[in-house]
Amino acid sequence: MKSATATVFSFRYRLPPIRVAEISFLIFLAVAMGLPLLFLLSGSFNLAAPGRAAVYGFDNWIRAFSDGGTLGALWMSFLLSVVRLIPAMIIAVIFAWLIARTDMPCGNAVESFCWIAYFVPDFPLTLAWILLLDPNFGLLNSLAKSLPWVDGPLFNPYSFWGIVWVHTSTGGIWFKVMLLVPVFRRLGAALEEAARVSGAGTGTMLRRITLPLLSPMILAVSVLSFIRGLQSFNTELLLGTPAKIYVYSTRIYDYLQQEPRAYGEATALGSVFLIVLAILLFIYWKYLRGEKKFTVVTGQGYSTMRVKLGKWRYVALGSCFLYIAVMMILPLLFLVIGSFMRRYGFFDIAAPFTFAHWRNLFADPLFWEALRNSLIIASVTALGGIMLYSGVAYLLVSRRTVTAPLLESLCWIPHVLPGILLSLGVLWLFLSTPLRWALYGTVWGIALALILADSPVTTQAFKAGFLQLGPDLEEAARVSGASWSYTYRRILLPLLAPIAAAVGLMNFGSALTSISTPVLLYSHQSRPLAILLLEYSFTGELERAAALGLSMTMIIGGMMMVARKFGLRLSRSD
Amino acid sequence: MGKRLRLSGLILLSLWVAGSASAQSKVGEKDWNEILNAAKKEGKVVVAGSPDPVMRNEIIPKFAARTGIPVEFIAGRSSQIVARVETERSAGIHSVDVFLAGPDTTAIDLYGNRMIDPLRPLLVLPEVVDGSKWKSGKVWFLDPEERFVVRPFSSVATMLFVNTDHVKPDELRSYKDLLNPKWRGKISTEDPTTTGAGANMAARFHTQVGEEFVKALYIDQKPVSTRERRQMSDWLARGTQPICLNCREDDVRPLVKEGFKILEIFELTGVPGTINGSPWLLSLANRAPHPKAAQVFANWILSKEGLETYARGYGSATLRTDIDESYLNPGNIVKKGTKYFDDTDWKWIVTGRHESREKVWKLLKTR
Numbered sequence: 001m002k003s004a005t006a007t008v009f010s011f012r013y014r015l016p017p018i019r020v021a022e023i024s025f026l027i028f029l030a031v032a033m034g035l036p037l038l039f040l041l042s043g044s045f046n047l048a049a050p051g052r053a054a055v056y057g058f059d060n061w062i063r064a065f066s067d068g069g070t071l072g073a074l075w076m077s078f079l080l081s082v083v084r085l086i087p088a089m090i091i092a093v094i095f096a097w098l099i100a101r102t103d104m105p106c107g108n109a110v111e112s113f114c115w116i117a118y119f120v121p122d123f124p125l126t127l128a129w130i131l132l133l134d135p136n137f138g139l140l141n142s143l144a145k146s147l148p149w150v151d152g153p154l155f156n157p158y159s160f161w162g163i164v165w166v167h168t169s170t171g172g173i174w175f176k177v178m179l180l181v182p183v184f185r186r187l188g189a190a191l192e193e194a195a196r197v198s199g200a201g202t203g204t205m206l207r208r209i210t211l212p213l214l215s216p217m218i219l220a221v222s223v224l225s226f227i228r229g230l231q232s233f234n235t236e237l238l239l240g241t242p243a244k245i246y247v248y249s250t251r252i253y254d255y256l257q258q259e260p261r262a263y264g265e266a267t268a269l270g271s272v273f274l275i276v277l278a279i280l281l282f283i284y285w286k287y288l289r290g291e292k293k294f295t296v297v298t299g300q301g302y303s304t305m306r307v308k309l310g311k312w313r314y315v316a317l318g319s320c321f322l323y324i325a326v327m328m329i330l331p332l333l334f335l336v337i338g339s340f341m342r343r344y345g346f347f348d349i350a351a352p353f354t355f356a357h358w359r360n361l362f363a364d365p366l367f368w369e370a371l372r373n374s375l376i377i378a379s380v381t382a383l384g385g386i387m388l389y390s391g392v393a394y395l396l397v398s399r400r401t402v403t404a405p406l407l408e409s410l411c412w413i414p415h416v417l418p419g420i421l422l423s424l425g426v427l428w429l430f431l432s433t434p435l436r437w438a439l440y441g442t443v444w445g446i447a448l449a450l451i452l453a454d455s456p457v458t459t460q461a462f463k464a465g466f467l468q469l470g471p472d473l474e475e476a477a478r479v480s481g482a483s484w485s486y487t488y489r490r491i492l493l494p495l496l497a498p499i500a501a502a503v504g505l506m507n508f509g510s511a512l513t514s515i516s517t518p519v520l521l522y523s524h525q526s527r528p529l530a531i532l533l534l535e536y537s538f539t540g541e542l543e544r545a546a547a548l549g550l551s552m553t554m555i556i557g558g559m560m561m562v563a564r565k566f567g568l569r570l571s572r573s574d
Numbered sequence: 575m576g577k578r579l580r581l582s583g584l585i586l587l588s589l590w591v592a593g594s595a596s597a598q599s600k601v602g603e604k605d606w607n608e609i610l611n612a613a614k615k616e617g618k619v620v621v622a623g624s625p626d627p628v629m630r631n632e633i634i635p636k637f638a639a640r641t642g643i644p645v646e647f648i649a650g651r652s653s654q655i656v657a658r659v660e661t662e663r664s665a666g667i668h669s670v671d672v673f674l675a676g677p678d679t680t681a682i683d684l685y686g687n688r689m690i691d692p693l694r695p696l697l698v699l700p701e702v703v704d705g706s707k708w709k710s711g712k713v714w715f716l717d718p719e720e721r722f723v724v725r726p727f728s729s730v731a732t733m734l735f736v737n738t739d740h741v742k743p744d745e746l747r748s749y750k751d752l753l754n755p756k757w758r759g760k761i762s763t764e765d766p767t768t769t770g771a772g773a774n775m776a777a778r779f780h781t782q783v784g785e786e787f788v789k790a791l792y793i794d795q796k797p798v799s800t801r802e803r804r805q806m807s808d809w810l811a812r813g814t815q816p817i818c819l820n821c822r823e824d825d826v827r828p829l830v831k832e833g834f835k836i837l838e839i840f841e842l843t844g845v846p847g848t849i850n851g852s853p854w855l856l857s858l859a860n861r862a863p864h865p866k867a868a869q870v871f872a873n874w875i876l877s878k879e880g881l882e883t884y885a886r887g888y889g890s891a892t893l894r895t896d897i898d899e900s901y902l903n904p905g906n907i908v909k910k911g912t913k914y915f916d917d918t919d920w921k922w923i924v925t926g927r928h929e930s931r932e933k934v935w936k937l938l939k940t941r
Binding site for chain 2: 068069134136237238242244256257258260261263342346349350424432519520524525534535540542
C-alpha cells in the first residue's frame, strides 16, 4: 500500500506544472462547457414529453429544418451579420489605431465614450432610434421634411439598413474598439520606426506592419462579432417584425416560446452556429499556425512611441467625436430624457416630465437587494474570468500543450449557444453536481455561469496579448532563477495588465447587464439588476427600465475609471 | 401555539368567515390555526408567476403582513419558469409551491405533465368554499377532473382599441368594417405568426368568422405586426396605426388618463364578445416543499382580500360576488344572459386553439 502511494506520488510529482495545469483546465472546461452542450444535443433527439421515458429520434431536427422560413431567416441573419461586420470592423480598427498608436488628443476620452456606449442597454436605445427615425413621427424625418427638396421620410428604421444602422450604434464598433485598443497599445514602436526609416508612409506602415502584427486579435474579434451578429435578436425583433424581416435567432426564440416548449428544435437550429464556428476556427488556426510572427514585446527594449499626425490630429479627433455624437450621444440623450418622461417619447402630453420613475426605482427595496447581488456577481465574474482565462490563454499560446485545439474549442462553446440554451445547460450541470446547494440559486452560481459565458472573449483577448510577448522574457526570468509562478505574476501579468483591466471591466459590465444567463439560475435571494430590468420591461414599465438601465451604465462608468487607473498603474509599476 | 399566532389566526378568520354552513370542507378557528402554525414553521412559500407589479408591490407585502409568512416570488416568462421547474424536477428538486400561470402553461405544461396536486381538498376557508361567494355558485375548477386548476377571474376582453381622433366609432360597428380599404396598413397586431396574443386572436377569428376573413384581415389589409407590446400602444396613441388588435389594457389605461382619445371596443356585430381568465389560473405544485404555506397562500389569494387586491391592481373582474366592481370599466363586466366566446375554456386551450392556430399559420405562410 505504502509503495503504491509512493508510486502515485512520484508519478504526480514527475508531471511538469504546465502539464498539471493543462489537464486541470481541460477537465474543468470539458465538464463546465462540454457537458451542458452534450446534454442539450442529446436532449434535442429526445422526443418524449418532460418527465416521461426518453424516446429518441430525428423528428425535432427534421421539423426544425423542414420549416420553410428557416433557410430564409438564416440567409437574412448571414447578410445582416456580414454587412454590419465589414464597415464596423474598419471603423473600429481606425478608432483603436487613433486612440492607441497616434498622438490624437483626448484619446482616453474617446475610448471612455466607447466603453460607456457599449454598456448602454440596447432595448431602450433602439426605442430612442425609433423616436429619431420613424417615418411618421421620427424627429430627424420631421426636421428633414422642413427642407424644400424633401417631400417624404428620409429614414426608416423598420428596414434592412435601419437594422444595420441601429446595430452600429448599439454595439457595433464599441465592443471591437474595447478589445482592440489594449493590443494596439502593446505594439512596440520599433518596427513602425524601422518602416518609417525605410521610407514607408503611414498607409504602407499600417498595411504592411501594424495590421499584420495585430491580425490575431483582429481576426478573433471578427469571428466573435460575426457569430454575435448571427445570434443577434433584440433589435431585429423590434425593427424587423413590422417590416417582416425575420432572422434565424427569431426562429430559435419562437421554438422556445411555444407551448409546450420545443427545446429539441431550438437546439437543432442552434447547432448551425457550431458548424459556422468550426469553419471559422479552422481558418483562424490555419492562419496562426503559419510562419508568421506576432511578437511585439521582447526583452530587447520596448518603446510605444506614437505616430505623429500633425495637423490631421484635430481632424481625426473631430471625426471620432462626430461619430460618437451621432451614433451614441444623440440616442443616449433621448434615453436619458425618456427616463424623466411620464411616457417615453411623448412630448406633447401635459407636463411630460417627472422624477417619479427614478424615485420609484430607488424606493423599490428590490432595487437595493438586486444592486448588492449584482455587484457581488459582477466582481466575482470579472476577477474569476481574469484568473481562469489568462491561464488558459497562456497554455494556448505556449506551444507546449498537446490539447490546445480541444481546449480552445471548449472555450468557444458558450459563444455559439443561444443564451437561454446555455443557461438551461448550466442549470442542468449545477443540479447534477453535489455542489448544487452552493451553486443553484446563489450569487456564486450565477457568477460561475457568467464566467463560463465570458470564456470566448476573455480567452481570445488574453491569447492575443500573450502572442505579443516574446519567449525571451520568460527565458530571462528563468535564467535569473525565477519560478514559473513568479514569472507569470511579476513579468507576464503586469505586461498584460491593460488587457486584464479591459476584459475584467468588460466582464463586469456584461455580468451586470446579462439577462439570458442568470434567468434560469437566480432565486429570490440572488436576483440581480438585469433580471429586475427584465421584469420592468416585461410589465411595460419602460420608463423605470430606462432609469434602471442608465443606473447600470453609471455603475459601469464608475468601475471603468477605477479599472483603467488600476490597469494602467499595474502596467507601469513593473 | 403562541399568543401572536392565535391572534393572527383570529384576525384571518374574522376577516374571512362568511357564515355559510354549506361549505364542503371549511375549518374552524382551531383547525385553521393549526394549518397556519404548520405553515409558519415551513418558513416561506415559493410562488412562481409573471413579473407583475401588483404581485410585487401589493400581494406579497399584504400576505406577509396578514399571515407572517414571507413570499419568495420567482418571476419570469412562463416558458422560462417551466423550463426551470422541469430541469429541477429531473434532478429531484422541488422548489416551487404555487403556480400563478396563464392558461396555456397551466393546461399544457403543469397539468399535462402532472406537475400539480389536487387543490380542491386544500381549500378550507369558509369564505372560499362558500358557494354563495362565487358567481358560478362554487369555486370554478377548470380541469376535466375539477380538482387541480382554479379560475378566479372572468372578464370581458377588449376586442380592439381605436384612436377616435383617427377612427370614428361609427366606422367600426361590424367585423366586416375592419376590411375597409381605408384601414389598410392602419391596423396593428401582435405578430400572428408566432405563439402569443396575436396568433390567439387570429385563431379566434378563424373559428368564429372563418378563413376568408382571416386572410382578408391579416394579409390583404397589411396590418403592421410587432412583438413588443409597448410599440402597439405607442402607435395607437400617435395614430400611426389607430386600430390596435392586441393592445393590453394596462398599457392603454395610462394613455387614456393622459387624455388620448382611445376607445375600447368589446364586440363587433357578427363576432360575439370574448371572456378570459386573465391574469392567471391557480394551481399547487406536487411534492411542494412548503405544502402548508402553499395551502395558506391558496386560501388567502382566493379570499375577498386577496382577490380584490389583485383585481383592483390589475383591472380585471373576479368571479367572487362580494367584491365591489365599481373600479372596473363596465364593458369588462360579464353580463348575465349574454353569449361570449370563452378564451380560457379548457377544451379550447388544449385542442381548439392549437388546431385553429396551426391553420392560421399555414394560411399566413402562403402570403
